[in-house]
Amino acid sequence: MNNKRLFSIILVVFIDLLGFSLILPLLPYYAKTFAANQTTTGILIASYAVMQLIGAPILGRLSDRFGRRPVLLVSVFGTFIGFLLLGFANALWMLFASRIIDGLTGGNLSVAQAYISDVTDEKSRSKGLGLIGAAFGLGFIIGPVTGGLLSQWGYAVPAFAAAGISFINLILIYAWLPESLTEEKRSQMTEKRPAVTLNALLVAFQRPFTGSILITRFFFGLAFAIFQTIFSLYALAKFNLTARDTGFVLTYVGVLSVIVQGFLVGRLTTRFREDLLITASVILMAVSLLGWALAPSLIWLYIIMTPTALSGGLLNTLLSSTLTKAVAPQEIGGILGLSAAVESSTRIIAPLLGGVLLQQIGTWAPGAFGATIMVGVSIFVFITIYNHPIVFTLKQNKPVPVPASD
Numbered sequence: 001m002n003n004k005r006l007f008s009i010i011l012v013v014f015i016d017l018l019g020f021s022l023i024l025p026l027l028p029y030y031a032k033t034f035a036a037n038q039t040t041t042g043i044l045i046a047s048y049a050v051m052q053l054i055g056a057p058i059l060g061r062l063s064d065r066f067g068r069r070p071v072l073l074v075s076v077f078g079t080f081i082g083f084l085l086l087g088f089a090n091a092l093w094m095l096f097a098s099r100i101i102d103g104l105t106g107g108n109l110s111v112a113q114a115y116i117s118d119v120t121d122e123k124s125r126s127k128g129l130g131l132i133g134a135a136f137g138l139g140f141i142i143g144p145v146t147g148g149l150l151s152q153w154g155y156a157v158p159a160f161a162a163a164g165i166s167f168i169n170l171i172l173i174y175a176w177l178p179e180s181l182t183e184e185k186r187s188q189m190t191e192k193r194p195a196v197t198l199n200a201l202l203v204a205f206q207r208p209f210t211g212s213i214l215i216t217r218f219f220f221g222l223a224f225a226i227f228q229t230i231f232s233l234y235a236l237a238k239f240n241l242t243a244r245d246t247g248f249v250l251t252y253v254g255v256l257s258v259i260v261q262g263f264l265v266g267r268l269t270t271r272f273r274e275d276l277l278i279t280a281s282v283i284l285m286a287v288s289l290l291g292w293a294l295a296p297s298l299i300w301l302y303i304i305m306t307p308t309a310l311s312g313g314l315l316n317t318l319l320s321s322t323l324t325k326a327v328a329p330q331e332i333g334g335i336l337g338l339s340a341a342v343e344s345s346t347r348i349i350a351p352l353l354g355g356v357l358l359q360q361i362g363t364w365a366p367g368a369f370g371a372t373i374m375v376g377v378s379i380f381v382f383i384t385i386y387n388h389p390i391v392f393t394l395k396q397n398k399p400v401p402v403p404a405s406d
Helices: 003-032 038-066 068-088 092-105 108-119 125-153 156-176 183-188 198-206 208-239 243-271 274-293 298-325 329-360 365-384 389-395
Strands: none
Touching: 003 038, 003 068, 003 092, 003 108, 003 125, 003 156, 038 068, 038 092, 038 108, 038 329, 068 092, 068 108, 068 156, 108 125, 108 298, 108 329, 125 156, 125 243, 125 298, 208 243, 208 274, 208 298, 208 329, 208 365, 243 274, 243 298, 274 298, 274 365, 298 329, 329 365
């Protein structure tokens, strides 16, 4: 494992997510200054995920063909332009343009994960990806608080601050981050590089093992995204929590996730097979979401957040790690981009579905629905992923015989 390059890419991810999370919680308020109603604001927030659904797989596959560093530079430059546009916005359409540009070029997390895969071996990859997740979580803990403080001088101020952070990141990548796909690595990729086409990406779903991982990613992502997106409304409706109190709970979850991904993932993966950890995590997620649905008090809510953060942090890291090991080296960026697109699709569906469940059925419904999904995922994982022959190939550190997509 190349520690210098690992530290460099983790720093890049942290700075990127810090800028992103500065502005994200403020978007509804910013939109309101342009007389946007709730429906329009919802579309504005969803526009980023829709564009990322399109852009992330393409950026990932381009990074397989042309290298991680140039694609990271393009991606972060797009984020910089998006935030600048947000800061200068004097009409609602400029807010939409900002989020669309940022979404199309915002596949840098999957490219960063591909970079981690290049600079780590299979034994240490889960640990490296866990550190990326920890940097991601840390950025989301610090960013919203900082953005809230800056917003007292106007919503454009956090946007310009985010643009400045993105520009610093751009300089950091250009001046300090070396390309991870060296000529030596490229020469080792003896098979044809996969094409940048929709068919070449979607063929991953047709493979028994990678397809199962991506399907698991979708349904886990949907259940977890319902929890994330609807939690504030749930906390207000059930416990009458203030925005500050809800922020404390979510910060607590964020800190737990950082601990899990930064410290526990590496230790657990050295002792247990990843398929076993994935199976245990989906079961734990089902139990914890049911506990969220039935939470009788705020104290119980804090208690149940611990297994929620543990299982969520483990699954986010393990699914990505296992994917990178189950494809040919020249497909890693594309498969991680496709995984990011799958996750983006859940962030489009979850707010609408969670809102309907909360409003039409009750505060227990989003958690019960998520738990039901995860019970189904547990059965699916046990049948299709646990003890799969590929797992034992990976455990022996042998290359998986997966043909490149055409």
